[in-house]
Amino acid sequence: MAHPALAARLRTFLLGYSGTSLATGLQVVLLPWIAVALVDLPALQLGWVQASVLLPNLLFLLFGGALADRFDSARVAAVSCLGLGTCHAALAYYLLHQLPSLALLILYGVSLGVCTAFLQPARDNLVQRCARTPKDGNTRLSEARVQHTVTWMMLAQYGGQAIGMLLASRFDSWGAELLLLIQVVVLVVAAVFFFSMRHLGPVPRVAQLKLPSALLEGFAEVRKSRAILELVLLVGFNGLVHIGVFLVVLPLMAESYGRGASYYATLQIAFVAGTVIATVAMLRRGQGNTPGRGVLMCLLYSAALMIAISFGPTPYGLMFLCACWGAVAAASAGLGKSIVQILAPEQVRSRVISIYQLSLFGSAAIGALAAGVISEFSAPLTTLWWAGVFSFVAFAVAWYSGALRQLAVRGEDAIEQ
Numbered sequence: 469m470a471h472p473a474l475a476a477r478l479r480t481f482l483l484g485y486s487g488t489s490l491a492t493g494l495q496v497v498l499l500p501w502i503a504v505a506l507v508d509l510p511a512l513q514l515g516w517v518q519a520s521v522l523l524p525n526l527l528f529l530l531f532g533g534a535l536a537d538r539f540d541s542a543r544v545a546a547v548s549c550l551g552l553g554t555c556h557a558a559l560a561y562y563l564l565h566q567l568p569s570l571a572l573l574i575l576y577g578v579s580l581g582v583c584t585a586f587l588q589p590a591r592d593n594l595v596q597r598c599a600r601t602p603k604d605g606n607t608r609l610s611e612a613r614v615q616h617t618v619t620w621m622m623l624a625q626y627g628g629q630a631i632g633m634l635l636a637s638r639f640d641s642w643g644a645e646l647l648l649l650i651q652v653v654v655l656v657v658a659a660v661f662f663f664s665m666r667h668l669g670p671v672p673r674v675a676q677l678k679l680p681s682a683l684l685e686g687f688a689e690v691r692k693s694r695a696i697l698e699l700v701l702l703v704g705f706n707g708l709v710h711i712g713v714f715l716v717v718l719p720l721m722a723e724s725y726g727r728g729a730s731y732y733a734t735l736q737i738a739f740v741a742g743t744v745i746a747t748v749a750m751l752r753r754g755q756g757n758t759p760g761r762g763v764l765m766c767l768l769y770s771a772a773l774m775i776a777i778s779f780g781p782t783p784y785g786l787m788f789l790c791a792c793w794g795a796v797a798a799a800s801a802g803l804g805k806s807i808v809q810i811l812a813p814e815q816v817r818s819r820v821i822s823i824y825q826l827s828l829f830g831s832a833a834i835g836a837l838a839a840g841v842i843s844e845f846s847a848p849l850t851t852l853w854w855a856g857v858f859s860f861v862a863f864a865v866a867w868y869s870g871a872l873r874q875l876a877v878r879g880e881d882a883i884e885q
Contacts, residue, residue, distance in 0.1 A: 477598040478620065480661055485591060485621055486628035487658030488549060491556075491651040493632020493740065495521075497733045498647055499577065500719045501639055506567055511720055513570055515840020518715045520577030521584070522833030525826055528585035533686060533822025536590040541818065542665040545594065548587035549659035553652045555579045560648035589822040594665060595621055595809055596817070615755045615806045619747060622802045626743035626794075633740055637733035686819030689812065694871040695760060696811050696820065699804055702763065702872070704827035705862050706800070710770055711828070712835015713855045717848040718790075724848075725783050738787040742794025750802055759803040760872030764863060766800035771859030778853035807875065 503509045503517045536544050559576050562568060568576070595617050636647060690696050722732035756762060773793045781789060804824070812820035842851045867873055 481598040482624040484658045484661030486624040489625040489628030490632040493629035497636035512844045519833040519836040520574040521581045524581030525829040529822045529826040532586035533589040533819040536818035541590040541593040544590035546659040546663040549655045551583035553655035556648045556651040560645045589818045593818040618806045623747040630740040633736045695875045698871040700827045704831040707828040707832035708835040711832035712839045715836045716839040738790040739794035742791035743798035746795035746798040760875030762803045767863045769796045771856045775856035778849045
């Protein structure tokens, strides 16, 4: 039976995390569909709108990680939630009067990206806090408990996103304004949960280094570990090729099927349903003692799925393949985040997390732009085919390198590299 304090911390953390994820689930459907259905933007401009949410990560994620290491992560996460809520409230107010322009949608996306860049490393840094009981003190947590907590975190993320996407599927009948206001309310509640965690766990250590040196310290830690370095490079490839393609090609394919916003939301829900199924399976069976090899196999499966989608499946076939893609993405994300949580030292953990996320989402912004350009001049299915081919090549290179392939968790208290 779980320790009462541990259960309370985990419950508070998961409620806050699921709230931010619900808002994200609404956002990932709402923003592109406002751009495509209401403003009628072409593929290239849709790529710019999608990239505007991701590009701020290139500038602010590292600062967000340094801020979370210097100050209380719970407070940083709470303030970031309030910032996101303000952005959604502003767009809802504007939509009551007129349709937004391309410039306004990009400004909205950039504002969301800035707040998210500070939220992500602070929120993920709370994993170790909610996994630690009072009797643990400052001792190092076992890899098994960290992996278990990360899996719960991923379940809260994907479950919240699924609920958000279900709400977004009501776009045609409810309208964008009501859905934006739901995001505002949920984010305010999530901020309250995160703020309530500010007294839980040890007091944050005061940083001794100035900000530029503190940022470099995070990169130095990544370079010291071959496994973390290879993982950061690999998630950068995933962001460039997989997320970028997913953000731009999927709404274009949904529009070409002529089934409206509800079908696009259904594709997103199918993707998230796959993530939930995979995460529940990891909760029941664990993540295994070779998480690095699992990450590599997920890359291989993603390559096969993208090539399968490039052959132009039926609407129901596309839903099934999206669910499979979601299961693979969840397994990859859960394993990757566990590796970072286990290998990164406590004093620089937020900065290592921010570098990991910078590699993923920063490259995803570039990938969204590239996918928009390619899809403007060729069929979206062609973009998917080439993405699958490049993924096969990346798998072969990473497997040959061997750092992730050889990473193994040994029992409860040791990890080998």
